Amino acid sequence: MTVAPERPASLVGARVRRVNDPRLLRGEGRYVDDVHVAGMVHATIVRSPIAHGVLRTFDASACGALLALGPDEIAAATRPLQCVWLAEGQRQTEVLLGDRRVRYVGQPVGVVVALSRAAAEDAAELIELDYDELPTVADQEQALRDGAPLLQPEWGTNVAADFRVGDDAETVEAAMARAARVVERRLVIPRIVPSPMETRGVVASWDANLRELTVWSSTQTPHHVRDHLATSLRLSADQVRVIAPDLGGGFGSKEHLYPDEVMVSLASMRLGRPVKWIEDRVEHFTATMHARDAVHYARLGMDEDGRFVAIASDVIGNLGAHPSNVGTGPFRISGSMLPGPYRFSSAGVRVRGVLTNTTPTGAYRGFGMQEAAWVRERLVDEAARELGVDPVELRLMNMVREDELPHTTPTLQDYDSGDYVEGLSMLRDMVSKREVPSDANPRIRRGVGYGSQVEFTGLGPSPVQKIVGFHLGGFETGVVRVDPDGSVVVSSGVMGMGQGIETTLAQIAADKLGVPLEKVRVTLGDTKVAPYSASGSIASRSMTVGGGAVTRASIALSDKMRRIAAHQMEADAGDVELVDGVFRVKGVPSTGVAFGDVAASTWLGWDLPPGEEAGLEVKDMHEPANISYSYSSHAAAVAVDLDTGKVHIEGYWVTHDSGTVINPMIVDGQVMGGVAQGIGIALYEKMTYGEAAQPTTTSFLDYLVPLSGDVPDLVIGHTEHPAPHIPGGMKGAGEGGTIPAPATVANAVAAAVPEIAGKVLETPLSPGRMWELLHEAGLHDRL
Amino acid sequence: MTIDDTVTGVDLCEVTVIVNGQLRRARTEVRTLLSDFLRHDLGLTGTHVGCEHGACGACTVLVDGTAVRACLMLAVQVDGGEVTTVEGITPDEGLSPLQDAMWAEHGLQCGFCTPGILCSVEGAARAGENVGERLDDLLGGHICRCTGYQNVRAAVRLYCAGGQEAGR
CATH class of the missing domain: 3.10.20.30 (Beta-grasp domain)
Structure with missing residues (x-):
């Protein structure tokens, strides 16, 4: 039985309240815009209003600002930002600051500082700017055509990288040729804006005396930001301190250093004053990385019995105006994870990353895997429709079985542990218990759809990151200390951004050390005190990699205290137990030395066993041996209004396995939030560009995200197959809600309205788009 | 100017x-x-x-x-x-019943949208409105990007039921 076990006596697996919530609920959170430093002034960023051209004039002489830095001054004072995820042969690997060639609306070209944000915006309006405009292209397939405007004319193409993942083309074609049936579709995943509720922002403060730069930044990756800031500003790493305060969400969009954040830091160095910059929401829609935006020409081959043989895709990915920090990474991961939970003898993907005159695309919850799930799970449902079989049965028949794990996919993923069949079977049982609405309205159609996925979490072994060209270390360090008074401090390089990692790391330390949760303080987000974390909180890795380090460090520290207590009681360490804060010799209740007394004496260096070091601090560096593969299956029940095109989600079910669960309340919360974002992708969200590559969805009135009424209460079932290679057994939990949700909703829509099933190839299935599909299918003839 | x-x-x-x-x-x-x-x-x-x-x-x-x-x-x-x-x-010490219900039900993650939600619900309750009946309406004015709303709704229901003791 793998259904998540109850562990009543343990803090691991306990549904405890989050430790930092009272502060946030009382309005005492400290987000970056709440940081106030004496003498602070305010910046605004000057951005290109055109999508392609050359900035001929930047004249700030009459603007009246405290400081205005134009492109030439910025370029002269900075080094380019290095992209960290590089594809084979990638033609562009760095991003210039202060480039006079502009390639997207929103590209930063200058920074203006004044006494208030409003005054800085006024001053920016008074800067004289003159551009020579160039022709534009926003769509990646148009950018591939002969004669398309070129963003880097010297390349002679807009293709920044062209590579394969998995089997080579010959192997894939040979496998497809052997298939009895091949389902082939053009599937599209549009451009998404991650949209955390808190936009980006920094407060930069240059201390000219100490020659130190302190930057408060709303970031998921404080050390990454520090390293890149130091390089870009020609400082040494020790001169830069990055502090990430409370984060108002990130979802991937805050995983690196942006050019405008360097400009604000440079402004502080020039002025010798603290400078604050807070991105506004309209700005956010063009200045912060977008995500997805991929076209897949995909094929699923199977034998005459419906057994999958091969899966392949030709991916045309829109990189935007330049490769982002992660560049083609999401498109690559779409390829790596395309096989999902199913057996294939061959799988291979060609990826082309294409430049266009749009905001660069990068990381967002689901990172390439939501796209892979969209492609694969739609193809599976299309195959089931063509074969006339039940889509759940087709999935179950093709899933890698528990006894086949570990399993290496043709795309070289070493699936570790789990039971995908169990998860989907359990889901089907959950769905079968639903109450079907007895609505007699013939203009409402109902259907249930399914989707399954395996997720790449816990990035990742550093050697794997080297193989895929991701220039960041993948290990995490945990430092656990018991102070002389018995209180516990946990330091980690991962970052809290709302996912609750402060609480779950505290649960682990408290559990292993045998102290109450309230005794543990978790400190994160300050590069001056946190252990080095190159990758930070991305890729569902905080608990897996960071938590693994804290697990081992806590156990080692607990063992040390037990040895010391045993020595002080003249007993064997194996006979010592910790009961209610007192170390005792088992079976001898009269003995006892208090936890706090052991802590105090160890920090004095008194009464230690021979060879034992004084002090109670353990540092553990955790380099995972493998990726951790979480998985989930989703089901949605939808009602489609044939007359309005509105899709209403009436029920939603999830089975989820993320290895050992530290706090089921928090994991459920991650699933719920992830599904909501997936529903947004399925039904509402799409960033669009119009004429001359002008963005046309730059507010929450144009770019719609789900509201409460759009997201039903989910029914969630957990299974728990620990990661065999992770101390504690945890796998990532942050993205499995988002990854299969759009495909699941679409499969439900296709099941509800079979007449349009073959056309459900692109999200969002907004009322407008749905109405068109329904109309084209002749479902409005009655009117 | x-x-x-x-x-x-x-x-x-x-x-x-x-x-x-x-x-x-x-x-x-x-x-x-x-x-x-x-x-x-x-x-x-x-x-x-x-x-x-x-x-x-x-x-x-x-x-x-x-x-x-x-x-x-x-x-x-x-x-x-x-x-x-x-x-x-917010009381001088501790949490209000609504805040406590949000804490109990994990009705917040990053907490950025939370103060606005608290003000909407608290305002309606203070005005004598039936918060439970107006839930969709009240929450419909708030974007939360983290929670998926399910636990926010659960928290408000718990609050309407009289809090942790009455609700469980």
Whole structure:
């Protein structure tokens, strides 16, 4: 039985309240815009209003600002930002600051500082700017055509990288040729804006005396930001301190250093004053990385019995105006994870990353895997429709079985542990218990759809990151200390951004050390005190990699205290137990030395066993041996209004396995939030560009995200197959809600309205788009 | 108007307002939004700014008892009035019943949208409205990007049922 076990006596697996919530609920959170430093002034960023051209004039002489830095001054004072995820042969690997060639609306070209944000915006309006405009292209397939405007004319193409993942083309074609049936579709995943509720922002403060730069930044990756800031500003790493305060969400969009954040830091160095910059929401829609935006020409081959043989895709990915920090990474991961939970003898993907005159695309919850799930799970449902079989049965028949794990996919993923069949079977049982609405309205159609996925979490072994060209270390360090008074401090390089990692790391330390949760303080987000974390909180890795380090460090520290207590009681360490804060010799209740007394004496260096070091601090560096593969299956029940095109989600079910669960309340919360974002992708969200590559969805009135009424209460079932290679057994939990949700909703829509099933190839299935599909299918003839 | 006028304050005015039960007086620019006035002139940073175009609801506060988006009002408009922010619906120690229900049900993750939600629900409850019946309506004015809303709804239901003891 793998259904998540109850562990009543343990803090691991306990549904405890989050430790930092009272502060946030009382309005005492400290987000970056709440940081106030004496003498602070305010910046605004000057951005290109055109999508392609050359900035001929930047004249700030009459603007009246405290400081205005134009492109030439910025370029002269900075080094380019290095992209960290590089594809084979990638033609562009760095991003210039202060480039006079502009390639997207929103590209930063200058920074203006004044006494208030409003005054800085006024001053920016008074800067004289003159551009020579160039022709534009926003769509990646148009950018591939002969004669398309070129963003880097010297390349002679807009293709920044062209590579394969998995089997080579010959192997894939040979496998497809052997298939009895091949389902082939053009599937599209549009451009998404991650949209955390808190936009980006920094407060930069240059201390000219100490020659130190302190930057408060709303970031998921404080050390990454520090390293890149130091390089870009020609400082040494020790001169830069990055502090990430409370984060108002990130979802991937805050995983690196942006050019405008360097400009604000440079402004502080020039002025010798603290400078604050807070991105506004309209700005956010063009200045912060977008995500997805991929076209897949995909094929699923199977034998005459419906057994999958091969899966392949030709991916045309829109990189935007330049490769982002992660560049083609999401498109690559779409390829790596395309096989999902199913057996294939061959799988291979060609990826082309294409430049266009749009905001660069990068990381967002689901990172390439939501796209892979969209492609694969739609193809599976299309195959089931063509074969006339039940889509759940087709999935179950093709899933890698528990006894086949570990399993290496043709795309070289070493699936570790789990039971995908169990998860989907359990889901089907959950769905079968639903109450079907007895609505007699013939203009409402109902259907249930399914989707399954395996997720790449816990990035990742550093050697794997080297193989895929991701220039960041993948290990995490945990430092656990018991102070002389018995209180516990946990330091980690991962970052809290709302996912609750402060609480779950505290649960682990408290559990292993045998102290109450309230005794543990978790400190994160300050590069001056946190252990080095190159990758930070991305890729569902905080608990897996960071938590693994804290697990081992806590156990080692607990063992040390037990040895010391045993020595002080003249007993064997194996006979010592910790009961209610007192170390005792088992079976001898009269003995006892208090936890706090052991802590105090160890920090004095008194009464230690021979060879034992004084002090109670353990540092553990955790380099995972493998990726951790979480998985989930989703089901949605939808009602489609044939007359309005509105899709209403009436029920939603999830089975989820993320290895050992530290706090089921928090994991459920991650699933719920992830599904909501997936529903947004399925039904509402799409960033669009119009004429001359002008963005046309730059507010929450144009770019719609789900509201409460759009997201039903989910029914969630957990299974728990620990990661065999992770101390504690945890796998990532942050993205499995988002990854299969759009495909699941679409499969439900296709099941509800079979007449349009073959056309459900692109999200969002907004009322407008749905109405068109329904109309084209002749479902409005009655009117 | 030139930039010098802006920064030297020709358009400054004085706003007198009762905020969270205290009489507050501050000089601010006529164009200052209520959200910026609360945050930057009065230092009440519990009110968060998510979109500045009235769509997300993060900056919701109570003005004369009614929930409003503070980014869609000017500070001068509340002159002589009464404003309640998240700080004003928070007890000196601990949490209010609504806040405690949000904590119990994991009704927040990053917490950025939370003060606005608290003000909307608390405002409706104080006005004697049936919060449980108006749940969709009340939450419909708030974007939360983290929770998927399910636990926010659970928290408000728990609060309506009388809190942790009554609800469980």
